[in-house]
Amino acid sequence: MNRQKNRIVSFSAMLGTGLLAGMFLLMFGPRPVFAQDTETERVEVSIQALRDIIELPKPEERMPKWLLGKAEGLAIIPGVIKAAYGIGGEYGKGILMLRGDDGRWSDPCFIRIAGGSVGWQIGIQRADIVLVFKSRRSVENITQGKFTLGADASVTAGPMGRSAEASTDLELKAEIYSYSKSKGLFAGISIRGASLTIDEEANRAFYGREAVSAREILIRRDVKAPVVVRKLKDLLADYVRRP
Numbered sequence: 001m002n003r004q005k006n007r008i009v010s011f012s013a014m015l016g017t018g019l020l021a022g023m024f025l026l027m028f029g030p031r032p033v034f035a036q037d038t039e040t041e042r043v044e045v046s047i048q049a050l051r052d053i054i055e056l057p058k059p060e061e062r063m064p065k066w067l068l069g070k071a072e073g074l075a076i077i078p079g080v081i082k083a084a085y086g087i088g089g090e091y092g093k094g095i096l097m098l099r100g101d102d103g104r105w106s107d108p109c110f111i112r113i114a115g116g117s118v119g120w121q122i123g124i125q126r127a128d129i130v131l132v133f134k135s136r137r138s139v140e141n142i143t144q145g146k147f148t149l150g151a152d153a154s155v156t157a158g159p160m161g162r163s164a165e166a167s168t169d170l171e172l173k174a175e176i177y178s179y180s181k182s183k184g185l186f187a188g189i190s191i192r193g194a195s196l197t198i199d200e201e202a203n204r205a206f207y208g209r210e211a212v213s214a215r216e217i218l219i220r221r222d223v224k225a226p227v228v229v230r231k232l233k234d235l236l237a238d239y240v241r242r243p
Contacts, residue, residue, distance in 0.1 A: 039206035042078075043108060043228045046095050047235060049078035049128035053179050054239050061160055063130070063179050069240045073098050073133030074105070075196070077113050082125040090115050090194055092129070093202070097232075098139045098218040105233055107225040109217040110202035111142070115149075115194025127182040129191065132158060135175045142196050143214035149176065150192035 056062045068074075077094030095108035113129075131149075133139050138153040149155045158177030178191060198214045207223045217223055 039110060039202045040226060040228050042093060042110065042202070043095060043206075043226075043232060045078045046076040046108070047228075047232050049181070050076050050130060050232075051235060052128060052181050053130050056181075063132070064159060065240055065242065067132055067158065067177065068236070071099060071132045071134070072136040073139035074236075075111065075129075075131040075133070077111070077129045077131070080113060080127050080129050080191075082127060090191070093199060094129075096139065096142065096196075096214075096218070098136065100221070105236055106218045106221055107223060107229050108206075108232065109143070109214045110199035110206065112197050112199050113191070113194050114197070115191070125182055127180045130179045131155070132177040132179070133175065134177070138175050139218065140215075143198060143218060145197075147196045149194050149196065155192055 054063050054068075073096065075094060075096045077092045080090055080092030080094075082090040090113065092113045094111055094113065096111045097108055098106045100106060133153075135153065138147075141147055141152060147153070153175040154173075155176040155178055156174040158179050160179075203212050203214070203217065204210060207217070207225065209223070212223060
């Protein structure tokens with residue numbers, strides 16, 4: 001009996017060690033094969049992630065067009081890695097956009113998401129995440145430094161489907177609504193508590209300037225973006241206009 005118990009404990013420890021090793025390798029080790037090699041590729045992957053979420057086969061699982069039409073900001077973070085064995089963590093890179101007073105979207109500002117959670121959790125997962133911001137203030141606060149989801153602004157799973165407008169939070173009480181498409185095995189972790197920060201290095205590389213701030217990109221809009229950004233803006237405009 002003791003020998004069998006020891007084997008179970010030993011197997012559990014090996015499993016936990018393997019998961020933790022995988023988690024840290026995915027988060028902090030060599031770039032995985034699906035990582036974006038360039039900032040342009042990160043925008044391309046973000047476009048595909050957004051397309052995958054807004055064009056889900058079942059209409060009842062899609063992000064409502066009316067919600068995106070009311071959004072003040074949008075973050076697209078493809079390939080977020082979530083992993084845990086008791087104590088979990090997550091890491092990913094994406095883009096952030098702000099809607100202007102004229103109704104048009106800004107060029108993308110590059111961001112990172114990182115965080116952790118505590119609890120009896122086990123698993124490894126890769127997820128594409130889209131955050132819809134109701135408040136312009138929340139987006140502007142991200143440009144000023146580290147921004148924590150759930151602490152600096154309330155975040156909840158977004159309503160889905162064509163009937164969502166009649167059956168869910170019509171007053172949009174949360175400041176941020178999240179949507180995701182996941183691959184992998186996981187249970188019990190969320191993005192609440194994760195932090196968003198500006199990826200200054202990526203912004204410099206993408207816009208070809210030694211000094212470019214998030215506010216210049218999102219608010220003042222005095223930068224010139226590569227042509228790939230037009231594909232992203234066209235996708236957003238086309239989705240909202242669809243009957």
